[in-house]
Amino acid sequence: METTRRGIEPLIQHQTIKQFIIRQGKLRWTVPAKLKKLLPGLSIESVSRRAKYLLLGTNKGHLIVHLGMSGSLRVVDSGTCFHAHDRVAWEFTNGRSLRLRDVRRFGAVLWTEDPPEQHRLLASLGPEPLGPDLTGELLFQKSRNCRRAIRDWLLDGKVLAGVGNIYANEALFHAGIRPTRATGRVSRASYDKLARSIKRVLRQAIKAGGTTLRDFQNADGRAGYFQQKLVVYGRDGQTCHQCGSIIKARKLSNRRVFYCTNCQL
DNA sequence: CAAAGGTCCTGCTCGC
DNA sequence: TGCGAGCAGGACCTTT
Numbered sequence: 001m002e003t004t005r006r007g008i009e010p011l012i013q014h015q016t017i018k019q020f021i022i023r024q025g026k027l028r029w030t031v032p033a034k035l036k037k038l039l040p041g042l043s044i045e046s047v048s049r050r051a052k053y054l055l056l057g058t059n060k061g062h063l064i065v066h067l068g069m070s071g072s073l074r075v076v077d078s079g080t081c082f083h084a085h086d087r088v089a090w091e092f093t094n095g096r097s098l099r100l101r102d103v104r105r106f107g108a109v110l111w112t113e114d115p116p117e118q119h120r121l122l123a124s125l126g127p128e129p130l131g132p133d134l135t136g137e138l139l140f141q142k143s144r145n146c147r148r149a150i151r152d153w154l155l156d157g158k159v160l161a162g163v164g165n166i167y168a169n170e171a172l173f174h175a176g177i178r179p180t181r182a183t184g185r186v187s188r189a190s191y192d193k194l195a196r197s198i199k200r201v202l203r204q205a206i207k208a209g210g211t212t213l214r215d216f217q218n219a220d221g222r223a224g225y226f227q228q229k230l231v232v233y234g235r236d237g238q239t240c241h242q243c244g245s246i247i248k249a250r251k252l253s254n255r256r257v258f259y260c261t262n263c264q265l
Numbered sequence: 266c267a268a269a270g271g272t273c274c275t276g277c278t279c280g281c
Numbered sequence: 282t283g284c285g286a287g288c289a290g291g292a293c294c295t296t297t
Contacts (some may be wrong), residue, residue, distance in 0.1 A: 028273085028293065052271075069271050070295080085295085104294045106271065121273085148288070156288095157272075164270060213270060233270095253289060256268090 001052045001162070002202075003210035004073050007219025008098065009047040011075040012056075015092040016043040024087045028068060028108045031088055035063075035111055039090070050117065051125050051162035061113035064121065068106025074099055074221050125161040129198050134160065136192030143183040143191070150186060151179035152253050154198075163198060166211055166233045169258050171197040173232045178264040179257040204229065232258040 020039040025031035038060070046057035054073070056063040067073070078097045082089070088109055090098040100107065112119045127133035142159060143150075153159055154168040163171075172179050174197035177190055186194070205211055210224030213234065218224055227234075231241055236249030240260040249258045 026294095028271095066271080068293090069269065102294095103296070104269085106293065146287095152288085155271085166270060211270075254291090255271095 001049055001054060001067065002206050003218050003224060004067070005047060005049045005054055006206075008073055008075055011096065011219075012044050012090075012092065012098055013047055014043060014045070015094055015096070016041065017058075017090055018093045019091040021089040021091065022087075023082065023089070024105070027087060027102065027105050028066070029110065031109045032111055035109075038111070050122050050128070051157055052164070053122060055116050057116075061111055062116040064108070064110040064112060064116060064119060065100065066108040067100075068102060068104060068108070070104040071100060071102035071107035072218070072221075074101070074219050125157050126159045128161050129163055130202055134195055134198065136188065136195040139191040139195055140186075140188045143186060146183040148183050149180045149252055150177060150183045151255075151257050153183045155255070160198075163202075165255050166213075166230070167198070167201050167205065169233045170201045170231060173259065173264060174201065176264055178261075179259055180252060181265075232260065234258065 017039045020036050022031050022033065022036065025033065042058040042060055044056050044058060046055070048055045048057065052066060054065040056065065065073070075096055075098050078091050078095050080097065083101055085103045086099045086101050087105070087107070088100045092098070100109065116122060127138070143153070146153065151168050151172060154163055155165060169179065171194060175190060175194040177186055177194060205226040208224055208226035208229065209218050211226040211230070212223035213227060232247055235247045236258055238247055239245065240247055240263060243260065243262045245260055245262040247258055248261055249256055
């Protein structure tokens with residue numbers, strides 16, 4: 001989402017919305033039909049992000065956009081043909097159009113006139129992983145008396161905002177922690193390492209334009225290339241770059257986990 | 266048929 | 282026994 005945000009910000013900030021088109025409003029939640037009346041005439045003042053939610057600020061309120069698992073946003077000329085899975089479009093007065101493509105329809109477009117951080121989806125989110133609040137000390141404090149598997153805990157937005165399955169697996173490898181380990185049984189020193197690993201993995205992924213496994217596309221409609229740097233995710237059956245052991249994969253809480261049985265304890 | 270990068274919601278379990 | 286908190290799994294949907 002940060003890759004996408006950076007891609008579209010220079011293209012849509014300060015642009016005025018001429019028309020809002022809903023081609024298929026049944027996403028995770030139905031896109032409010034009132035936006036068709038409400039948005040024209042407003043201009044995009046800010047393009048920000050909280051967790052994996054994109055926030056488009058206007059002087060009347062904020063749009064909250066989520067890409068779900070298969071969504072992408074891109075800016076094209078208004079005359080460009082719609083793709084089969086383009087669900088909504090913002091047409092701007094400069095002749096360009098922001099389009100949300102979302103094959104699986106797990107995404108969302110919501111509107112709030114309150115400060116966006118008060119919205120129910122954002123209100124109980126934990127700290128941003130790239131912000132100053134994520135420290136080994138914080139993770140250590142939060143983890144005490146918790147028996148949950150640490151991979152599941154890292155995916156919990158109330159603990160940390162916006163870390164997904166790929167980056168959780170990658171960071172756990174770099175920190176030498178097995179994804180199945182109980183959260184409360186990780187040392188303070190390992191949490192220091194984990195906090196740094198999370199930041200490093202995310203920074204490098206953003207720098208590489210995101211991770212494309214199947215259909216993720218950035219705002220230019222192109223793939224990211226961080227997948228080339230993945231050390232465990234999707235590498236089951238291949239050798240560990242660090243020790244040569246075979247990377248294992250299994251299911252944990254219905255999501256796949258990948259780890260090296262030798263490097264991660 | 267299984268699986269896919271997300272995450273809210275529902276209901277179950279556990280501990281007090 | 283009853284309650285709240287915390288957690289696992291279901292659900293959402295289409296494509297490969």
